[in-house]
Amino acid sequence: MGKDIINNYLKIKETSHQRLKDAGYFDRIKIQVGSATCENASGAQDVYTEFEKMVKASGRSDILLHMTGCTGHCSSEPIVGVFIPGDIPVKYGHVTPQKAFEIFTSHVQGNGGPVVDMILDKKTDRLYNHEFVFCGQGTKCGDKSDKVAQAFKEKIKQLGMEETIKVASGVCFGVCNDMNNTSATACYVFPERVFYGNITEADLDEIIEQHIKNNTIVKRLVVKLDRVNNHFFEHYGDVEYFNHQLRLTLKNCGVIDPESIEEYIHFGGFEALANSLQNDSPQAIIDKIRISGLRGRGGGGYPTATKWANTRNAKGDRKFIICNADEGDPGAFMDRSMLEGDPFSVIEGMIIGGYSISSERGFIYIRAEYPLAIERLENAIKLARENGFLGENILGSGYSFDIELRLGAGAFVCGEETALIHSIEGMRGMPRPRPPYPSQKGLWGYPTMINNVETLANVPVILLNGPEWFASVGTEGSKGTKVFALAGKINQTGLVEVPMGTTLRDIIFKNGGGIKDGKKFKAVQTGGPSGGCLPESYLDTIVDYDSLNKAGSIMGSGGMIVLSEDDCMVDIAKFFLEFTQNESCGKCTPCREGTKRMLEILEKITAGLGTMEDLDKLERLGSVIRKASLCGLGQTAPNPVLSTLRHFRDEYETHVKDKKCPAGRCKKLLKYEIIAEKCVGCTACARRCPVQCISGSPKQVHVIDQSRCIKCGMCFEACKFDAVKFN
Amino acid sequence: MSDTYTITPEIEAFIEECKGKEFSKSYLIAVLHKIQAKYGFLPNNLMEEVAIRMEIPTSKVYGVATFYHMFTLVPEGKHIVNICLGTACYVKGAEQVLNSLKNSLKIDLNQTTEDGLFTLKATRCIGTCGLAPVVMVDEKVYSNVTPDDVPVIIAKYKNK
Ligand SMILES: Cc1cc2nc3c(=O)[nH]c(=O)nc-3n(C[C@H](O)[C@H](O)[C@H](O)COP(=O)(O)O)c2cc1C
Ligand code: SF4
Ligand code: SF4
Ligand code: SF4
Ligand code: FES
Numbered sequence: 001m002g003k004d005i006i007n008n009y010l011k012i013k014e015t016s017h018q019r020l021k022d023a024g025y026f027d028r029i030k031i032q033v034g035s036a037t038c039e040n041a042s043g044a045q046d047v048y049t050e051f052e053k054m055v056k057a058s059g060r061s062d063i064l065l066h067m068t069g070c071t072g073h074c075s076s077e078p079i080v081g082v083f084i085p086g087d088i089p090v091k092y093g094h095v096t097p098q099k100a101f102e103i104f105t106s107h108v109q110g111n112g113g114p115v116v117d118m119i120l121d122k123k124t125d126r127l128y129n130h131e132f133v134f135c136g137q138g139t140k141c142g143d144k145s146d147k148v149a150q151a152f153k154e155k156i157k158q159l160g161m162e163e164t165i166k167v168a169s170g171v172c173f174g175v176c177n178d179m180n181n182t183s184a185t186a187c188y189v190f191p192e193r194v195f196y197g198n199i200t201e202a203d204l205d206e207i208i209e210q211h212i213k214n215n216t217i218v219k220r221l222v223v224k225l226d227r228v229n230n231h232f233f234e235h236y237g238d239v240e241y242f243n244h245q246l247r248l249t250l251k252n253c254g255v256i257d258p259e260s261i262e263e264y265i266h267f268g269g270f271e272a273l274a275n276s277l278q279n280d281s282p283q284a285i286i287d288k289i290r291i292s293g294l295r296g297r298g299g300g301g302y303p304t305a306t307k308w309a310n311t312r313n314a315k316g317d318r319k320f321i322i323c324n325a326d327e328g329d330p331g332a333f334m335d336r337s338m339l340e341g342d343p344f345s346v347i348e349g350m351i352i353g354g355y356s357i358s359s360e361r362g363f364i365y366i367r368a369e370y371p372l373a374i375e376r377l378e379n380a381i382k383l384a385r386e387n388g389f390l391g392e393n394i395l396g397s398g399y400s401f402d403i404e405l406r407l408g409a410g411a412f413v414c415g416e417e418t419a420l421i422h423s424i425e426g427m428r429g430m431p432r433p434r435p436p437y438p439s440q441k442g443l444w445g446y447p448t449m450i451n452n453v454e455t456l457a458n459v460p461v462i463l464l465n466g467p468e469w470f471a472s473v474g475t476e477g478s479k480g481t482k483v484f485a486l487a488g489k490i491n492q493t494g495l496v497e498v499p500m501g502t503t504l505r506d507i508i509f510k511n512g513g514g515i516k517d518g519k520k521f522k523a524v525q526t527g528g529p530s531g532g533c534l535p536e537s538y539l540d541t542i543v544d545y546d547s548l549n550k551a552g553s554i555m556g557s558g559g560m561i562v563l564s565e566d567d568c569m570v571d572i573a574k575f576f577l578e579f580t581q582n583e584s585c586g587k588c589t590p591c592r593e594g595t596k597r598m599l600e601i602l603e604k605i606t607a608g609l610g611t612m613e614d615l616d617k618l619e620r621l622g623s624v625i626r627k628a629s630l631c632g633l634g635q636t637a638p639n640p641v642l643s644t645l646r647h648f649r650d651e652y653e654t655h656v657k658d659k660k661c662p663a664g665r666c667k668k669l670l671k672y673e674i675i676a677e678k679c680v681g682c683t684a685c686a687r688r689c690p691v692q693c694i695s696g697s698p699k700q701v702h703v704i705d706q707s708r709c710i711k712c713g714m715c716f717e718a719c720k721f722d723a724v725k726f727n
Numbered sequence: 728m729s730d731t732y733t734i735t736p737e738i739e740a741f742i743e744e745c746k747g748k749e750f751s752k753s754y755l756i757a758v759l760h761k762i763q764a765k766y767g768f769l770p771n772n773l774m775e776e777v778a779i780r781m782e783i784p785t786s787k788v789y790g791v792a793t794f795y796h797m798f799t800l801v802p803e804g805k806h807i808v809n810i811c812l813g814t815a816c817y818v819k820g821a822e823q824v825l826n827s828l829k830n831s832l833k834i835d836l837n838q839t840t841e842d843g844l845f846t847l848k849a850t851r852c853i854g855t856c857g858l859a860p861v862v863m864v865d866e867k868v869y870s871n872v873t874p875d876d877v878p879v880i881i882a883k884y885k886n887k
Contacts, residue, residue: 038855041868074857330813330852337854368760368797369853371866409756409795412851426753427787428794444750485856487815493857528814559856561814575817579851585794690830712826717874 008395009274012387016262025263028064029108031055032081032089034254036070036340037372038333043096044078050097051080054104063108069341069376071254072495073241076120079254081237082107088190089237093120120239130212131166131190133233133243145169145185151201155208165212168243186223190238197223241492244511246473248481249457250497253341258376261383264344270389272463273348277397282312282356289356289459292467293479298324298415298452299530299557300632301478301545307449310439312357314447319359322424322443322450323350325366325373326408326415329528330579332559334483335453337495339366339373342457343380347403349456351389352463354401357449362401365420367408377405412529412583416631417450419585430585431631452557454483474500478544482558488525489516489564498543505539508562519564523648527556529576529583530636532643533569552643554636568665569648570655574602576640580633591634594625598641605652607668608659615652619645660727667711670726674715676701678723685715685724732770734780738762742780752783755791759798767807768799804839804846806884808832809863813852816860820873824860825849827874831881844885 020026033039033048048067055063071079076093080103083089092103092115099118106112134149146169153167184198194217196207203221210218235255236242247253256263264270276285290305311319323346327335339346350362366374381403384390392400406424413419414429417438423429424443442448458480462470471479478500484507487493491513498507504524508514515521523533526543532553534541541551548555563572581595598621604610622638629635645652654660661669674685674694679701686694686702693709696702704715716724734742738761745754758781762773769792778785792798810816810825829835832845839846855861858870862880869880 037853037868038858038870041855041858041861041870074855077858327854328851330811331815331856332852333854333856369850407757407760409760410797410850411795423756424753425750426755426783426791428790430794487856487859488818493815493859495857525814559814561818563818567818572818575814579814690826713823714826 005278005395005397006274008388009270012270012395013265016265016387020262020266024062024064025266027085028062029085030064030066030081030083031104031108032066032068032083034070034077034079035067036337037370038074038337039070039077039079040372042074042077046097047078047080047095047100050100051104054101058104058109060109067257067259068254069256069258070337071236071242071341072250072337073120073239073492074494075492076241076494079120082114084108088193088233089235090114091120091237091239092118094118120237120241128166128190129164130192131168131238132187133190133238134167134169134187135185148185148199148201148204149187152204152207155204159208161212168240188233190233192217193233194222196221241494241496241511241513245497246481246499247497248461248473249338249345249454250342250483250495251461252345253337253495256342258341258343259379261344261380261387264342268464269344269460270348272460273351273389274395276352276355276463277395277399282358285352285356285463286312288463288467290467292462292470293474294455294458294462294470295478295545296452297454297458297482297557299527299554301555304451304455307439307451308353308356310437311447311449314440316447318361318446319357320443320446320448321350321354321357321359321362322420322448323362323364323453323456324415324417324420324450325364325370325453326420327367327370327453327557328412328415328583329530329557329559331487331525331528331561332485332557334485334495334558336370336373338453338457338483339370340376343373343376344384345457345460346453347377347380347384347390349451349459350403351394351401352459353449353451353456355399357447359449360401362403363406363424363443364403365406365408365414365424368410374405374407381405411585412579413585413631413633416633419631420450421448428585430587431633433630454558475542475544475547477546478555482543482555484543484558484560486512486560486562488561489519489566490514490562491516500544501542503540503542504534507543507560508539512562515562515564519566521562522565522567523563523569523572525553525561525563525572525640526559527554527639528559529580530554530632530639531556531559532639533563533572533647534643535647538647552646554639566663566665568661568663569644569651570602570606571661571663571665573641573644574599574606577602577637580637584633584637588628588630588634590625590628591630591637594621594629595634595637597621598625598638602641605655606661606666608655608666610652610656612653612656615645615649615656618642664727670711671706672704672709672711672713672715672724672726674702674704675723675725678721680721680723682719682721684718684720688714688718690714732766732773734773734776735765738765742777746781752781755781755783755788756795759788759792763798767803768801771800802839805844806865807846807848807863808881809848809850809853811851811853811859811861811863812849813856813859815852815856819859821860823874824862824872824877827877828862828881831877845881 031051034044051065078095080092080095081089107114135145149169156165184200186197188195210216286305286308294304295301354362390402408414411429414423416431419429419431421443438448474480481497481499483497496511523535525533534553538551541547545555577599581599584591586592601614622642625638681699693705694702774788778788860872862869862872
């Protein structure tokens with residue numbers, strides 16, 4: 001067999017590179033516009049069309065309009081990046097077709113430079129002579145990096161250079177392991193784009209003298225590492241939202257065109273696969289995954305290597321691998337963004353997984369609610385086949401493997417592995433008891449390995465950068481990074497990828513920019529319908545599988561809903577229970593009936609009819625359902641209720657004892673009233689009231705008939721004189 | 728009446744293609760998706776037809792069709808208005824938007840307007856939680872929707 005595989009890969013890489021070159025990918029000015037479900041919903045398509053027109057009208061052939069997936073910075077979409085060869089890219093947020101015009105004339109055509117007002121973070125390194133970005137969120141650098149950065153800041157201040165020198169802290173550079181001095185940190189410098197490692201406070205003066213005053217690089221400190229983050233700023237520009245992340249699985253999202261296999265290959269795509277096929281036995285790959293410490297990102301956190309080994313060792317004429325892209329947790333969208341922005345990574349991870357268990361056929365089970373992700377996956381599979389990465393005799397290795405898409409049809413329980421298998425088999429998606437586990441008896445009775453999208457996307461990252469390096473990121477029991485989907489009452493909604501071990505506080509306040517409208521933080525919900533709510537006193541909990549479990553919640557798949565003082569915890573618990581009750585497949589009684597009873601009790605409480613015994617009943621019922629249910633859906637369904645009972649019991653008690661909902665969310669406990677002194681009789685409320693229960697003649701004080709009021713809140717919204725109050 | 732719903736040549740070709748594959752019965756859900764994409768719902772006679780062609784008991788076809796939320800057994804309006812009631816949308820005020828939708832369309836969830844133009848449905852998350860609350864009309868996603876936006880959105884589809 002010899003060295004054919006790598007050579008075959010290199011040949012493909014070369015022709016692929018040539019195709020990019022011919023398209024002017026490397027030397028043209030790039031205007032990057034996101035295209036993903038979220039980007040499109042924000043109007044990215046109109047922006048794209050606008051740029052298209054302008055590029056055409058300008059007659060310039062040195063401008064390339066480049067489509068990418070989304071960067072995960074939802075709250076600032078549509079995002080447009082302008083890449084002028086040799087410059088650090090500039091990223092613009094909230095771009096409209098009108099603004100596109102300004103960006104095009106001023107920045108792209110070079111009539112006035114970047115449009116500073118529209119730049120994300122409203123800053124650009126061009127305003128400073130130098131910018132020093134220190135490692136900020138590493139699990140190892142952590143505090144001491146802050147100390148060095150702080151000391152540096154002090155010095156700059158003393159020298160009166162704050163106007164020209166910027167000191168910032170950003171991402172973990174992922175070089176923690178190469179640092180031999182335990183009090184050292186690392187920093188990246190603009191615009192020179194050099195990377196200093198092993199810096200301690202003792203080195204700072206030299207940096208100031210040499211780098212800042214003499215404009216020469218301190219060679220002694222320069223480290224050169226071809227790691228993911230070395231090119232970080234070249235892709236993302238200097239935007240705080242991205243700087244605070246360690247993007248390993250999201251490294252290509254918002255960077256490459258998800259419909260171009262050439263670009264994926266350009267960024268190292270399929271190299272891990274070629275290396276594995278050339279140099280590693282299936283067992284050797286499993287060993288590497290074991291060393292990396294990777295655990296399943298689908299929610300359970302099961303050690304990936306163990307699952308792979310179990311399936312490999314199981315007896316069966318043939319084996320299957322399934323990628324679970326059902327992403328049913330409402331409020332989570334990591335997998336969607338990954339599949340829309342970088343479908344090839346998942347496919348590559350899957351081929352490697354397939355090889356390691358000697359499987360010839362894989363399935364991606366994806367929810368039908370994600371049409372764009374389906375389209376991109378179909379395209380990616382086709383391109384991978386055409387380029388020899390899927391199909392017969394991959395890269396001349398003798399190994400054959402192919403992937404097929406299977407669509408869900410809207411059933412949350414189908415994310416559960418045994419239900420998912422039934423669904424692929426074309427049946428009702430009902431779970432079955434385990435054991436036997438799918439690794440023994442899965443699809444059509446054959447050993448089957450099921451992995452989540454993000455788990456698989458981690459595989460090429462691990463193999464390319466080395467399992468030991470991967471294991472150096474994160475905490476003792478949870479290695480690597482985790483992608484979280486920030487949503488709810490948070491300023492910057494979107495996706496963030498951070499090292500395991502980051503605190504909830506950092507994620508919510510640093511990555512997410514804090515609570516919306518200056519409100520007070522109340523709780524963060526992690527793990528979706530299977531998870532729990534954590535209060536303020538738990539904000540310093542670090543995110544890893546074990547810490548979140550201990551705190552009474554779970555990591556789950558990465559959904560993170562932030563709640564503010566305006567949210568009612570009883571209402572939220574009820575919301576989740578309604579969800580699970582609705583999605584219960586009905587196969588076993590504890591889940592089917594138990595969740596219904598729990599929901600009834602919660603409805604009673606939110607209607608002001610609850611008793612203190614009801615709270616105990618909820619706890620008792622919850623623990624029975626947990627123990628007696630057949631599948632994970634039922635076993636975790638009580639979690640949102642139990643965790644809110646544990647951390648927010650007083651709120652339940654206020655509903656029960658005082659018949660009040662402090663947040664004003666539980667409608668039945670609300671009372672709308674018109675304040676006579678303020679009412680001017682404009683009739684606005686009466687016209688809006690859907691049940692016509694407000695009476696009064698024009699210019700007279702209006703009155704609400706409480707017995708007919710359905711508490712819809714329309715009158716409150718309609719009144720321009722603050723005359724309607726509630727509670 | 729039932730002959731308005733037929734297995735079109737495309738659907739027929741798809742069924743034949745599936746039948747030629749290994750584990751052919753596992754493509755039932757894919758076939759149902761195709762029919763629903765064509766007619767907007769699963770007509771009774773076609774489910775029976777599928778059962779015969781794919782050699783799957785009719786009861787099983789019905790079982791699958793009723794298990795999955797996305798399949799509907801009754802005809803729907805020309806435009807499907809889907810409001811997301813997922814967690815992110817819920818905490819960002821999806822209920823008020825839903826009320827506004829009900830008022831504007833004068834129907835309840837899972838009902839169709841008299842003129843057959845709109846069906847109001849709820850979905851659990853379409854993955855754009857960062858832009859919550861969201862409403863999806865057919866394939867188009869509207870983000871950060873307020874109750875006041877609703878009449879404007881609906882009006883766009885009235886003349887189409
Ligand atoms: C009700 C329920 C829903 C689930 N939904 C998903 C899902 O949407 N995506 C997912 O990857 N795993 C989901 N899981 C977990 C899967 O059963 C399975 O553990 C996982 O896909 C394994 O992949 P991993 O080891 O890579 O995490 C769900 C589990 C349960 C009980
Ligand atoms: S626990 Fe619930 S979802 Fe799971 S099998 Fe039982 S009834 Fe079905
Ligand atoms: S809350 Fe609604 S139903 Fe009650 S009075 Fe106001 S508008 Fe009418
Ligand atoms: S809208 Fe306000 S001011 Fe006008 S009639 Fe109603 S309560 Fe009075
Ligand atoms: S919760 Fe509405 S889009 Fe996710």
